[in-house]
Amino acid sequence: MPSIADRLKNVSVSASAAMTQRARELSAKGIKVVSLSSGEPDFPTPAHAIEAAHVAALGGDTKYPPMDGTSALKAAIAEKFKRDNNLDYEASQIVVSGGGKQVIFNAMLATCNPGDEVVIPTPSWVSYADIVKFAGGTPVAVPCLEEAGFKLRAEDLEAAITPRTKWLILNFPNNPTGAACSRAEMAAIAEVMLRHPEIWILTDDIYEHLVYDGFEFCTIAEVEPRLYDRVLTMNGVSKAYAMTGWRLGFCASGSKQLISAISNVNGQNSGGISTVAQAAAIAALNGPQDLLKERAAIYRERRDFVVDALSGIDGLRCHKPEGAFYVYPNMSALIGKTTRGGRKIETDVDFVMALVDEHHVATVQGAAYGMSPYFRVSYATSMEMLGEGCARIAEFCSAMR
Numbered sequence: 001m002p003s004i005a006d007r008l009k010n011v012s013v014s015a016s017a018a019m020t021q022r023a024r025e026l027s028a029k030g031i032k033v034v035s036l037s038s039g040e041p042d043f044p045t046p047a048h049a050i051e052a053a054h055v056a057a058l059g060g061d062t063k064y065p066p067m068d069g070t071s072a073l074k075a076a077i078a079e080k081f082k083r084d085n086n087l088d089y090e091a092s093q094i095v096v097s098g099g100g101k102q103v104i105f106n107a108m109l110a111t112c113n114p115g116d117e118v119v120i121p122t123p124s125w126v127s128y129a130d131i132v133k134f135a136g137g138t139p140v141a142v143p144c145l146e147e148a149g150f151k152l153r154a155e156d157l158e159a160a161i162t163p164r165t166k167w168l169i170l171n172f173p174n175n176p177t178g179a180a181c182s183r184a185e186m187a188a189i190a191e192v193m194l195r196h197p198e199i200w201i202l203t204d205d206i207y208e209h210l211v212y213d214g215f216e217f218c219t220i221a222e223v224e225p226r227l228y229d230r231v232l233t234m235n236g237v238s239k240a241y242a243m244t245g246w247r248l249g250f251c252a253s254g255s256k257q258l259i260s261a262i263s264n265v266n267g268q269n270s271g272g273i274s275t276v277a278q279a280a281a282i283a284a285l286n287g288p289q290d291l292l293k294e295r296a297a298i299y300r301e302r303r304d305f306v307v308d309a310l311s312g313i314d315g316l317r318c319h320k321p322e323g324a325f326y327v328y329p330n331m332s333a334l335i336g337k338t339t340r341g342g343r344k345i346e347t348d349v350d351f352v353m354a355l356v357d358e359h360h361v362a363t364v365q366g367a368a369y370g371m372s373p374y375f376r377v378s379y380a381t382s383m384e385m386l387g388e389g390c391a392r393i394a395e396f397c398s399a400m401r
């Protein structure tokens with residue numbers, strides 16, 4: 001038989017995708033599954049973005065685009081960075097890719113040599129470690145403990161850095177914990193990074209607009225301008241504008257050398273991003289921004305509801321995060337118990353699997369994000385679903401012996 005490349009040997013299938021598949025199988029049998037596992041907004045894409053795509057397609061904007069993004073979209077991105085982050089980037093410092101995910105993929109492929117280490121504050125989005133391995137690098141997890149509000153402490157970061165460290169990846173507000181970083185906390189991280197001038201910093205700001213209770217988002221290149229040349233600031237339209245299916249993300253850096261390397265990879269693996277998606281993104285970035293605050297207010301209500309509901313369940317402990325649309329409850333008190341259906345709970349994987357099979361609520365095990373025993377609950381769904389989901393989780397936990 002012909003064979004598959006060795007580079008795929010350690011790269012796993014996303015755990016949240018595996019849970020979505022399990023939920024689909026149950027749904028296909030006619031079972032009503034409450035899905036709290038999906039990492040995407042339940043809101044629609046703004047109508048003006050859809051209209052812009054329509055107009056672009058009808059107007060003949062259907063040819064190969066510039067590999068690194070149209071000049072109109074780059075101008076909208078530069079304006080976004082100035083408006084939201086007080087960062088100055090020129091068109092030559094920006095690359096547009098097929099989602100934030102492809103930005104990360106391109107950046108790792110453009111820079112990692114075998115043995116290079118990438119420091120990943122953990123719990124972390126499932127894809128970082130796999131992308132790093134794909135690129136030949138070695139992921140190094142730094143624990144962000146519940147006791148510290150799942151934040152990255154400067155001393156833990158310092159301890160994880162070695163002469164092989166190539167990148168630090170920051171993602172606050174965080175998937176899966178929702179933890180965000182204050183200016184003072186970011187300044188402490190920046191101080192460590194100033195002592196290590198040979199390390200790139202990727203900041204994944206995809207949840208930037210999802211912060212609550214007046215919490216102010218900040219990003220490292222703005223907090224510490226001396227890092228500007230080493231920071232790759234990544235963002236996209238997926239989460240903020242509910243445009244996950246359009247597949248559009250972007251990045252910018254003070255280093256033109258890094259941008260040119262990323263652009264080279266981007267050109268080879270995509271040939272540029274869909275012209276209609278670029279037109280939609282321009283409309284989203286340049287259009288009215290009120291929807292960001294309106295939607296954030298709805299997410300905040302949902303977060304408060306979910307944190308209260310889960311905190312009231314015996315056996316769970318639920319930290320209240322500052323942002324994103326996830327909570328990450330601790331279920332260590334349930335380890336060793338047996339479910340009503342007779343399943344012994346030894347790990348968070350056992351917990352989420354028994355929960356979906358017996359009470360039909362889909363969540364994702366903490367193990368997938370590198371920290372156990374926890375599970376991730378996404379509240380990017382209706383209050384009705386959240387109410388039903390939390391009630392089922394409560395029944396599931398209270399029936400354990």
Ligand SMILES: Cc1ncc(COP(=O)(O)O)c(C=O)c1O
Nearest residue numbers: 039099100101125175236238249
């Ligand atoms: C932290 C984080 N970064 C990036 C992405 C992917 O973003 P995109 O849809 O733009 O590829 C996700 C999606 O779940 C995410 O949680």
